[in-house]
Every structure is written in structure tokens, then in C-alpha cells.
Amino acid sequence: MTDDAPLRAAVGPDEGRPRQRFLLEDGDFDEVPPKYRRFYRHWKGAGDELGPNEVLCPVCKVVIRSTRELRAGDRLYCMACMTRLRVRAGELGRLEADCEY
């Protein structure tokens, strides 16, 4: 599998467990073309809890969403700020994302 593989084999405790799937619905996000809008939502601040299929874009602070449960090593795109990201396990076990230039 290459570095650009969208979903790398999971490592750690999730290995072997199938990923949850999610139905995404359009919300209030209007900053990308209509066909991509459901993959993003506005972040509501510190109390906004992210789902297992969501991660916060470190560049523009938009919530990026996937139809799949996310795991460390996954590749994501923030279309709002045109950034390619790689998911990693952050402190306290929350998923975070780093820019891949």
C-alpha cells in the first residue's frame, strides 16, 4: 500500500475490527460545491464533540467528516482550505490530523 492510500491498515487496538459506516447528511456547510458539502460542517467551539468519523482541520478549523469510522493513518481532504491531512491518535485518545504537504 502506498503513502497515499486513503485507508491504511489500522494499527493498534482497532486492528481487525470492522469500521463503522456513517450516513452523512447536508448540514449548514456551504463553502464547497454541493456534492461535497456533507463531508464538512462548521465547528461549534470547545464543547463540540467530534464523532468517530470526524476530525478538526488544523488549518481552517472546519470539521471534516467521513462515511467511515476514522483511524490513525487515514488520509483526509479539507476542501474548504484545500489541505491533505493524515489522521493520528492525539493526546487523550482523540483523533487529530496533520497536514501533508
Added chain:
Amino acid sequence: MAKTPAREPTVEVHDLEPREFLEQVHSFEFWFQSVEGYLAGTRYGHRPETREEPLAAPERERLVTVLCNYCLGETAALEGASGLVAIAPNRLSKVFLSTQVVDEGRHLEVLLHRLADLGVADPEAEIERRSSASLREFKRRLLGLVASKDWEAALFAQNVILEAMEFTVFQTHQRSADPVTAEVLGGIVKDERRHIGFGENELGRRLRESPHRRARIGEVKRDLDSLVLETFEETVREIGIPAVERPELGRSYLAAVARLGFP
């Protein structure tokens, strides 16, 4: 927020190949469909039905000064982005920057219009009279970098420093502004997401491919840092942000430069 587990997978944006992703997001096609989402139905950056809230005289004065500085910043961004089109190293970047030029022109127009709404008869003269000396100096240095065809340095000054500053200040101001100004700023912030992202990603790619360019960017950062912080300070004072919250405002800029590897 939909978090319901589903059985059937759907098409996933994150499965795009990196090249395909970049070609899409840098295109006019992408830009048209994006701005249509939040600008359709607006007039000079706000919904026609949004009601004007009466402002007390001192409040109006402060707002006019802040908007004059925004106009100066957007003029710098418009002239800077226009110049960057000519020196961008590839066609994809040139196309993206041409969408940015359109955005910056629109920002300037809606802000000038807002000044006119507030009763400013001669916005050009008012901008000249009220704008910050540090921002004028920043503009002079930015355009100097563009004129010297120093792509990485000019992109850093324009799309990392200036855009991060505008993104943060406009977002902050939007929260406390009158309804019309808040809508105008909200639309601008949505454009700014693309601009800051383009700057950081393009620069990140260039530095990855040619690490020797890092020293030059560090030099530009050192040269412009004090001007950036001064401009931040002056603007947030005019907006009326409490002193205790001000250090937070530089965080977006500092986080962006830290991700690029600059302390």
C-alpha cells in the same frame, strides 16, 4: 450532525487521488460552485433583508477606522495576489491565484460599500487619513517581495501572514459586529479559508522539495513579525477586544508558521 451507522457505503471525497484533488480545488469550476453556496442572493456581501442597526457616534467612528484598515489590507492582498499570478511556478497555481484576485477585488468592493453605507463620502481619502502606518509599511514590503519575483517569500507574506491575520481578525470582529458588517465579514472569512490553505500547502510543498529555501522564509518572517504584531494590536484595540483575549488572536498565524517548521 449525522452519526448513525449505516450499512451501505457512499462515494467518499477522501478517496480522490492527491493530484485529482489539487486539480479540482484549484479550478475556477470549484470556485464557482463554492462561492455560489454563500454569496448567491447577497448584495454587497450581505442579505438585502438584513437590517441596519443604529450605531452611536463613537462606535461608528471606530468602525469606520477599522474598515479603512480592512480596505488597506484587502488592497494589499488584491495587488499582491495579482502580482503573484505572474510569478507562480505552475499553471494550477496561476489559475487558483486568479480566483483569489477575484475574491480580493470583491472584498475591497464590499468594504468600500460598507463605508459608504456608514456615510463616508470619500472612502479613498478616509483610508489615506485613518489607516495604520504599520499596515502601510507591511503592504510596501509585500509588494516589494512580489516585484522582486521572490515567489516563496512573497507567498509567505501574502497568503500565510496577511491572510492569517485577516482570517483571525475578521472572525473575531464578526462575533461582536453589527448585523450587516458581521455578514460582510462572514462571507470574506469563507474566502479566506481557501487563501490561507493555498499559501500554507504550496509553501509546505516547496519547502519539502527545496529545504534550502527555509532560510529565506525565516528571514522574511523575522523582518515582518513586528509589523504583523503591531497591526494586530492596533486593529484589535479599535474593535474593542479585551486585552486579556488579545494574545489568542496571534495564535492562528503562529500555528501556521509552526506547522511549516518555523518557531
